[in-house]
Amino acid sequence: MKRNIIIVILFLALLHVVFSFVLPSQEYKAEKIFHKIQKTQKKIRLNPDATPPEMVAGLERDLQRLIKKYPRTETAKIAYLMLAETYLTDKKYSEVVDILTIFLENFTEPTALMSKAHFFKGIALERQNRWGRAKKEFEVLKADYSNTPLGLQIPIYIAQRHLKAGDPLGAKEAFDEAVIFYQEIKEKEMGTAIGYMASIFMVETYLGLEKYTAAGEALEDTIRDYSTDLTFMQTIPYIDMIFLEKLNDTKKAKALYRYILDNAVDDRLKNAVKRKADALQSH
Amino acid sequence: MKSDTRSIWLNSIDLILKRPIVFLPFGIIALLEYLALEVLYFSTRQPLSFVLVPILRKYFSETSVHYPGNLYILPRVFSYAESFLYIAAGVFLTALAVHLIKSITLKTPVKLKISVRNVLKSYIAFIIYGILVIVLILLLRKADMLILAKSLKFLSGNFPNRARQITPFVVPVFLFCTNVFMQIFLTATVPVMVIQKAPLWKALPRSILLGFRRFPTMFALVFLPLMLYFPVALMKVFALKISQLTSPEIIFGILISGIIAGAVINCFVFANVSQLLLEKKE
Numbered sequence: 001m002k003r004n005i006i007i008v009i010l011f012l013a014l015l016h017v018v019f020s021f022v023l024p025s026q027e028y029k030a031e032k033i034f035h036k037i038q039k040t041q042k043k044i045r046l047n048p049d050a051t052p053p054e055m056v057a058g059l060e061r062d063l064q065r066l067i068k069k070y071p072r073t074e075t076a077k078i079a080y081l082m083l084a085e086t087y088l089t090d091k092k093y094s095e096v097v098d099i100l101t102i103f104l105e106n107f108t109e110p111t112a113l114m115s116k117a118h119f120f121k122g123i124a125l126e127r128q129n130r131w132g133r134a135k136k137e138f139e140v141l142k143a144d145y146s147n148t149p150l151g152l153q154i155p156i157y158i159a160q161r162h163l164k165a166g167d168p169l170g171a172k173e174a175f176d177e178a179v180i181f182y183q184e185i186k187e188k189e190m191g192t193a194i195g196y197m198a199s200i201f202m203v204e205t206y207l208g209l210e211k212y213t214a215a216g217e218a219l220e221d222t223i224r225d226y227s228t229d230l231t232f233m234q235t236i237p238y239i240d241m242i243f244l245e246k247l248n249d250t251k252k253a254k255a256l257y258r259y260i261l262d263n264a265v266d267d268r269l270k271n272a273v274k275r276k277a278d279a280l281q282s283h
Numbered sequence: 284m285k286s287d288t289r290s291i292w293l294n295s296i297d298l299i300l301k302r303p304i305v306f307l308p309f310g311i312i313a314l315l316e317y318l319a320l321e322v323l324y325f326s327t328r329q330p331l332s333f334v335l336v337p338i339l340r341k342y343f344s345e346t347s348v349h350y351p352g353n354l355y356i357l358p359r360v361f362s363y364a365e366s367f368l369y370i371a372a373g374v375f376l377t378a379l380a381v382h383l384i385k386s387i388t389l390k391t392p393v394k395l396k397i398s399v400r401n402v403l404k405s406y407i408a409f410i411i412y413g414i415l416v417i418v419l420i421l422l423l424r425k426a427d428m429l430i431l432a433k434s435l436k437f438l439s440g441n442f443p444n445r446a447r448q449i450t451p452f453v454v455p456v457f458l459f460c461t462n463v464f465m466q467i468f469l470t471a472t473v474p475v476m477v478i479q480k481a482p483l484w485k486a487l488p489r490s491i492l493l494g495f496r497r498f499p500t501m502f503a504l505v506f507l508p509l510m511l512y513f514p515v516a517l518m519k520v521f522a523l524k525i526s527q528l529t530s531p532e533i534i535f536g537i538l539i540s541g542i543i544a545g546a547v548i549n550c551f552v553f554a555n556v557s558q559l560l561l562e563k564k565e
Contacts (some may be wrong), residue, residue, distance in 0.1 A: 002303060005303075006305075006308065007448055008310075010312070012314075012317060016321060016324075019321070019325060023325055023328045023329065025327075025328035025329065028327060028328050031349050031350035031351075032350050034350075035350055035351050035531070177376075
C-alpha cells in the first residue's frame with residue numbers, strides 16, 4: 001500500500017514536469033521571461049541614476065533573447081517596444097530605429113503598440129537630427145492612427161516643434177493644419193474619449209495660434225458636449241487662462257462656472273468651483 | 284478524560300499506520316484535488332486554454348489568463364474547485380473511510396466494494412451535508428468579518444499604529460480559528476450517519492450535542508489536530524507576498540502542501556471521532 005502511494009506520487013510529479021515542458025505554449029514561456037524582465041525594469045525605475053550599467057545591459061539582453069526565441073508571440077511585441085524605450089533612454093537612437101523598423105515590418109497590430117512604435121521611431125530620428133524622416137513617421141502616425149492618443153497629439157507636437165526650432169511661419173502652418181485635423185476628428189468621434197481629446201487639443205491649438213476667442217469658443221463647446229466631472233476638473237484651468245487672463249471676460253467665466261455648478265456631481269468639485277465663482281463675484 | 288484522548292490519538296495513529304486502507308479515501312480526495320489543481324495550473328495553455336481562458340477572462344480579469352496573474356489567482360479559483368469536490372465526492376469518501384474504520388475496529392471483514400455500496404445509499408444526504416457545511420463556512424466568514432471590522436475600527440481609533448501592524452495577521456488567524464472551532468460541532472455528523480446509521484436530520488443535531496457535552500474531548504480530538512493545518516493556511520493567505528519574494532510558482536507548491544496536509548490531518552481527525560463513537564457508543 002505504502003509502495004503504491006509512493007509510486008502514484010512520483011507518477012503525478014513526473015506528469016506535471018512532462019506537461020510543463022510538452023504542452024505547447026510559446027506565449028506562456030514568453031510571459032515567464034517577460035515577468036523576470038519587468039522585475040528588473042522595476043528595480044531600474046526605482047533608482048535610475050544609481051542603476052549599474054550591467055543591469056541595464058542585462059535587461060537589453062533578456063529582451064533580445066525573448067524576441068529571438070519567441071518572435072511571433074504577443075509578449076514579443078511588447079518586448080520590442082520595451083527594448084526601443086530602453087535604447088531611447090540610453091540615447092542609442094540607431095538601435096531604436098533598427099529595432100522598430102523590424103517591428104513595423106513584421107506586425108500590423110495591435111493599434112496601440114503600432115502607434116507607439118511609429119512615435120518612438122520618429123522621436124529617435126528627430127534626436128538624430130533627421131527631421132525629414134522623423135516627420136514622415138509622424139505623418140503616418142497622424143494619417144493611420146488618428147484614433148489613438150499618440151496619433152491625436154502629433155499635429156500639435158509638430159507645430160510646437162516648429163516653435164521650439166524658431167520657425168514661427170512653419171509653426172503657424174502646422175497649427176492651421178492641426179485645427180482642420182482636430183475639427184474633423186471632433187465631429188467624427190463626437191461623444192467618445194477620442195472626440196473629447198480632439199476637443200481639448202483644438203483649444204491648445206488655438207492657444208498656440210494666440211486666437212483666444214476661438215480657443216474660448218472651443219473650450220465652451222467641450223464643456224457643454226462632455227459634461228462630466230472629469231471634463232470640468234480638466235477645463236477649469238483653461239477657463240482661468242483664456243477668459244480671465246487673456247480675454248478679461250469675467251462674465252463668460254462666471255457663466256461657465258455656473259454651468260459646472262449645475263452639472264457637477266462631486267461635492268468637493270462643486271465647493272471649489274463655488275469658491276472661484278464667489279471670488280469673481282466680489283471683484 | 285485525558286487518557287481517553289491520548290489513547291484515541293494513539294489508536295488512530297496505530298490504525299492508520301497498520302491499516303493504510305483507511306487513508307485510501309482521503310488519498311482519493313487528495314488525488315482529485317491535485318488533478319483539479321493541475322487543470323487550473325495549465326488552464327492558460329493549449330489545449331485547456333481553449334475552454335478555460337474565456338471562463339477565467341469573464342469571471343476574473345484579463346491578467347488572470349497571463350503569467351503570473353494566472354498563478355496569483357490560483358488559490359481563489361482552486362478554493363471553488365475544492366468546494367465543488369468536497370460536495371460531490373469529499374463527504375462521500377470521508378463516509379467511506381469511516382465505514383472502513385468501523386469494519387476494522389469491530390473486527391468485521393473489510394471489503395471495499397461492500398463499504399462503497401453501503402455508503403452510496405446515503406450519497407444524496409452527503410451532498411446536502413456538503414452544501415450545508417460550505418454555506419455555514421461562508422456565513423461564518425461574513426459574521427467574522429463583521430466582528431473584525433468593528434473591533435479593528437475601535438482599535439484603529441485608539442491605537443492606529445498597532446491596528447495597522449496587527450491587522451494582516453489577526454484577520455486570517457481569527458477566520459481560521461473560528462472555522463476550526465465550528466468543526467468541533469460538525470465533524471461527528473458523518474461518523475454518526477455511518478456508525479449509528481442515523482439520517483442526516485438526526486446526525487447533525489447529535490454531532491452538535493456531542494460537541495457541547497464532550498467539549499474538552501472533541502476539542503482535543505478535532506480542534507487541536509486541525510490546528511496543525513494552520514501554517515499551511517497562513518502560507519495560503521500570504522502566498523502573494525511569498526511569491527513576490529521568491530517566484531510565482533511557489534503558489535502551486537503551497538497549494539500542493541495544503542492538499543497533502545489536508546488529507547493526512549482529516550484522516551487523523553475522522554479516525555479520532557470514529558474511535559470515540561465506537562468506543563463510547565455515543
